Amino acid sequence: MSVQSVSRILAVAFCLVSACTPQQEPDQEPQVRILELQVPANFPEPEKVMAGYPLSEEGVELGRKLFYDTRLSGSNTISCASCHQQQLAFTDGVALNKGAAGTPLLRHSPGLANLAWMNGTFWDGGAKNLESQAFGPITAPDEMNQNLQELVSELTAVPDYVASFRLIFQDEIKPAYIARALAQFQRTLISANSRYDKYVRQEPGGKMSELELKGLTLVQQKCGSCHAGDLFTDNGYHNNGLDSDFSNHSYEGIFQGRYRITHHPADVGKFKTPTLRNVLVTAPYMHDGRFATLEEVLRHYSQGIRASPTVAAAVMQGAEGVAGIPLSVEEKQAIIAFLETLTDYEFIQNEKFSSPFN
Template sequence: MKRQLIILLLLPACFAACRKTDTSRGPVPVPQEVPAFFPTPAANIDNPLTQEGIELGRRLFYDKRLSGLNQLSCASCHHPDLAFTDGVALSQIGASGLPLHRNAPALFNMAWNSNGFFWDGGSTNLESQAFAPLTSPDEMHQNLFQLIDELKAVPDYVRRFEEAFSDGEISTGNIARALAQFQRTLVSAGSRYDRYRRREEASLNAQELQGLQLVQQRCASCHDGELFTDNKYHNNGIDADFSNEDAEGIYQGRFRVTRNPADLGKFRTASLRNLLFTAPYMHDGRFATLQEVLDHYDHGVKESTTLDPQMRQRAGQAGIPLDNNEKQAIIKYLATLTDTAFARNPRFAAP
């Protein structure tokens, strides 16, 4: 695990040192989709979107050749109908058969994430993050040199890499770039809330509007804006003791990457979008329902030195006060953030 973390931290520098995509010839870049009210995402100068790259990335995402035993694809743990999660707390379908230490995160609106990937931000961009699941002995356990040989033996892939990248190479860098291009097209902005926001739907009902107001008052410090996440790392009080060094500090959150004691127990803020698809919740999937999540914030927050100040909404005491009616209103509102069209979009399905 430590070796993988070192590789992930070094990969951005490797990508920067690589020759940038030559856009003067080859595939023509296409614009990133930006829904109404969304902020403008950072430009991807080194890996611009192209139709050829996106389609290649989609095919790779669903191809079991990407795993060492040719039994798993990226989609094995990221199902489109579950907003690209897998519906379990800790998957154990990887090469080792052992339970993973982290819940499979949802994959949508990642073009707006410029503050690290994984629950602890162990990778700085979508391109480099691909190598962790690909090479992990507990996940896909792929030898990257063997993967290149496997893909080169497929004439369709040879043609598609030639069409997608100006150098035409089947390489680890281009594999990662194609996967990243596909994932940046996974845009979710078609929920009832979005239609209400764009005035395409008359209104939310009274209970849903109450929930919206409560989320804005009690939760927006972390789940803000149209993305419903600040893309930062917070200790939300699910644990109090971070001295356990099992799994090489993987339970210590952002601290595992920064080694800053102020980051102990801090994990990435998950978006509130598509929560009806993405249960169970938290970085280890410990909460099965939204009711359990809200009960935690109401009376289950644990004290620690790095607890986020926003977790102290009871006159400085740990917890966010919510009565049962308020919890139900929030749950009803969160349901309006469900994007069924996204989960059923044929552009994101297996080719």
Template sequence: MAARRLFLILLPVMWLLGACSTEQELGQEPQVKQQEVKVPANFPALEMQSYNQLSEEGVELGRRLFYDTRLSGNNTLSCASCHEQRLAFTDGAALSAKGAAGTPLLRHSPGLANMAWMTGFFWDGGAKNLESQAFGPLTAPDEMDQNLQELVTELQSIPDYVSRFKLVFNDEIKAAYIGQALAQFQRTLVSAGSRYDKYVRQEPGGTMSELELQGLRVVRQKCGSCHTGELFTDNLYHNNGLDLDFNNEQHEGIYQGRYRISHNPADLGKYKTPTLRNIMLTAPYMHDGRFATISEVLHHYSQGVQVSATLAPDLLQGAGGAAGIPLTQQEQEAIVAFLETLTDYEFIQNPKLASPFKEKEEKVF
């Protein structure tokens, strides 16, 4: 009887052990934990794509790839080389020369924030999604100069990456998965913790001075046609009067703006509207970094706009009027004061967005 009672007590445990053994025999894979982009209360709704759903493990894989110098052909450059967290994921250079060729790039490295809400990438919208965007800098000879098959081979030699890709994508390492993992991480780069955000959401620390509030009103009134809403960008393309001539065919039409992609003459000289968020950290400004300071930017809009056929209509002061946006000295000071409130210190100090590797060492597993 004692033996029978012992058997009955052990039976549930034996059943559980048998079930676990059955799962292992069936080869069931560990499940990833699904993750969503957290939408701040003052942000617009987010329509997530279904083809590359976020997981905690996928985001972490993307973060490791973002900071890994193996992604460059010479193993010295990572995505973070030109997108530093402390600078709101820019590099502080007008035209970076950090690339493999050592020559200045032809466009300014844009900041990375709130990309889950974006509908086009690069200054001319040359990529429709983050997954395809990644391969531009990865393969460009003057940027990371990487052969994708060689990259796959190199990553396949690293057991940690092999297991991570297997867990996230249930497959061996492939170039497409590299782009997807990077995209997952970049979609978590949400910047919504500035003093302005806390003011709007009535959170602690959300105080704004009268000068800053005046600046907000001026921005909404005079800059809001492009820098619109809580994202402070319309995610569209505009000719903001920087140049008169866009017919330069060199460098694959890089100076033609959106026309380079659309081949629509109405798009000559049009570039994507950057967000105003963290703008005090992302100098210099414009697609080619030509303006070193916000003061230079405001001077351009008030006095330096050049009129061409594709100039944004909002930069013309009525029919036959002068070009530009009238801004008094007081208004410009108010704008600068307000833009300071858009700096998100939580974003640039968030350890979840920082390198997962040891300081000054980008390839540690």
């Protein structure tokens, strides 16, 4: 980005802060409108975005269009939204979806929410940030199966895209800019208006029942080491006792979890902790979608833990380190009642996150 471009962006940011309207000269180039993420009062500060470019209203809107555009797939039939549907908190409702090859994928589609607070993406942390993450599904033969140069050619044939990329990145369309635009949109997918959030912030509509409050306490006591804070995830990687045998090295070690990335023995069987937010609409559960209901999930944690050298201490809460987290029937009911308060209906219905092509 040129010094002149940076100066223009800073000038716009100054006007936004001072609530003035910039007077554009007739021969002056259009300017992007800088966008600051609105951090919810009960959230920590988000992760720093990639250095070198700011969020902008135009960048977010471009990313939204790309997210829903089937041109991102080689067959022009699959978009990012095919596996990340807003009404399901940007999951897809199936254990293992099918991509371009027509065969089931090997991992469950994760939800997309509060990604600005995420450090590392994919179930094994295989990408450091949203920008690098985008290239995986777009180019993977089993997912979207798109050639990046062909994608550039297809988008360049659309005048509106050419103009948008020129405005936002002061350049022609390139793969890196496609990823950056997608990342800008995804960072605005903030879910923080559930009934629980309103309860914590003492806002109207935040009433919780005695059973739900009991469930909150149980989640904090028994699940909080991994599903931490108001993000309800520590963004870490843990072996939660789903399996005990990780000797399958096929598909580049995809069944071995974080180990396939780090090659540290301590990371065998570890997968990223998903948020509990919107969990009632994001079934099925786990990295492979093996559990269809929350009842099955809680049964696993209370009775189904499989021991292995890397299993997390957090799931070994029984007497003298016995596998599992002791939970009575009443406690399970309370936990599920609380989890329902984490459903953010504003998030899954927000038109700003929906398809611009409808």
